[in-house]
Amino acid sequence: MEFPTTDTSYQKKRFSKEELIKHMESFNLDLKISVGIWYFTPGGGRFHEAYIPNKTIAERIEMAAEMVKFGVKAIEAHYPNEVNEENWHLYQRLEKETGIVLQSCYPAIFYPKEYEFGSLSNPYKKYRDKALKTLVDCLKFAKDKKLHHAGIWPGIDGYTYSLGTNYYDMWDRFEGAVAEAMDEVPGVIVAIEPKPYEPAPNNIYRTTADGLIACKDIESRLKNKSNLAILAKGIPLAGMQPEIGHIRMGSEDAPYAIARCTREGRLFNTHWNSQPLGNYDQDLNIGVVEWSQAEAMLYVLKMVGFKEYFGFDINPERMPVLKAIEINSLALNIMNDRINSLPHERIIQSYFNPENNRGEIEMILTKSMGK
Numbered sequence: 001m002e003f004p005t006t007d008t009s010y011q012k013k014r015f016s017k018e019e020l021i022k023h024m025e026s027f028n029l030d031l032k033i034s035v036g037i038w039y040f041t042p043g044g045g046r047f048h049e050a051y052i053p054n055k056t057i058a059e060r061i062e063m064a065a066e067m068v069k070f071g072v073k074a075i076e077a078h079y080p081n082e083v084n085e086e087n088w089h090l091y092q093r094l095e096k097e098t099g100i101v102l103q104s105c106y107p108a109i110f111y112p113k114e115y116e117f118g119s120l121s122n123p124y125k126k127y128r129d130k131a132l133k134t135l136v137d138c139l140k141f142a143k144d145k146k147l148h149h150a151g152i153w154p155g156i157d158g159y160t161y162s163l164g165t166n167y168y169d170m171w172d173r174f175e176g177a178v179a180e181a182m183d184e185v186p187g188v189i190v191a192i193e194p195k196p197y198e199p200a201p202n203n204i205y206r207t208t209a210d211g212l213i214a215c216k217d218i219e220s221r222l223k224n225k226s227n228l229a230i231l232a233k234g235i236p237l238a239g240m241q242p243e244i245g246h247i248r249m250g251s252e253d254a255p256y257a258i259a260r261c262t263r264e265g266r267l268f269n270t271h272w273n274s275q276p277l278g279n280y281d282q283d284l285n286i287g288v289v290e291w292s293q294a295e296a297m298l299y300v301l302k303m304v305g306f307k308e309y310f311g312f313d314i315n316p317e318r319m320p321v322l323k324a325i326e327i328n329s330l331a332l333n334i335m336n337d338r339i340n341s342l343p344h345e346r347i348i349q350s351y352f353n354p355e356n357n358r359g360e361i362e363m364i365l366t367k368s369m370g371k
Contacts, residue, residue: 003143003187007235011262011304017352020303024344029302029336033329034074034103034269034311035067037082039283042317051317057082061090065098066322070329074103074148074309079138081108088145103148103309104191104269107131107138110156110199118157120177121170121204132177139185148309149268151191151241152178158200174204175214179221182237186226190218191241191268196250198281207250208257211240215266236266243271243313244294245281255296262304270301271313272332283315285324286331295335302339338368 040060044050077083109119109131119131142150159165194211215238261267316324350357
């Protein structure tokens with residue numbers, strides 16, 4: 001059976017005013033919630049020890065089974081430390097018993113000390129090669145298990161000093177390595193997750209626009225005939241996994257950033273949390289700060305008919321992870337109910353005819369806050 005490449009090209013569709021009104025009144029988002037196994041027992045940070053004991057992967061998967069009651073449909077994990085060929089049976093059992101599937105896997109190429117100066121962009125070939133092998137193995141795993149996508153968070157790739165950084169070389173090394181891996185394992189879509197800083201003082205892809213440029217540059221390097229055939233059909237192979245926290249760290253507007261991705265059909269996955277504008281990466285629960293950013297982002301996803309996953313990427317250091325998942329699920333469902341109840345025709349008419357609808361959207365939002 002041919003590997004079923006995930007197709008997100010539907011996101012590119014343009015609607016006329018009348019079509020958009022009809023779409024908004026008939027389409028409802030399917031909140032397929034996914035959770036990241038890495039935060040089930042948060043570790044310590046730079047300035048404090050872990051507040052709770054660590055747990056094995058088997059124990060964490062048992063925790064995931066309890067999350068099905070909160071609408072969790074999928075789980076995400078890093079390869080090979082959280083998911084691999086040897087413990088795959090645990091994830092299979094989770095799916096069989098609860099219906100929770102392994103949605104995606106990400107190469108663990110940011111934590112080991114070998115990547116002090118980067119992973120796929122590292123100036124030392126021996127470390128780049130190690131990172132590349134991990135990425136290739138991760139893509140093979142994703143393809144073999146028919147996962148939704150593979151992703152890369154290039155958290156350790158980037159630079160410290162603006163003076164003297166060879167930016168062309170840094171980008172070429174990273175994008176060339178990703179393309180090489182994708183050509184070795186064709187058909188797997190790969191999502192990039194940008195971030196302005198942390199842990200690298202300046203990350204290699206700081207903004208949503210940076211990530212989208214990287215996607216195009218990676219695709220331009222692909223040579224495998226299978227990959228080229230997929231691209232010829234208009235199906236993106238390199239895409240995005242934006243996170244609200246990272247978007248706001250870079251002072252970007254979340255719905256705008258998301259629309260940038262969907263316009264090119266490159267929104268492979270979404271990571272949800274909340275974050276004070278700027279500041280360090282906090283991974284707070286959805287809506288704890290800037291509720292309106294998340295709600296407006298959800299409205300954009302409804303407008304484009306988003307069909308992929310809603311991943312919670314949080315850091316529940318001071319509460320049980322089950323309580324955090326319950327809170328985040330409740331917040332997302334409340335937001336979804338709220339946007340579904342909005343007068344879509346009035347909102348859309350206000351956009352297309354602003355002269356005759358002055359203050360209308362503000363009135364709609366004000367009244368909605370009282371519900």
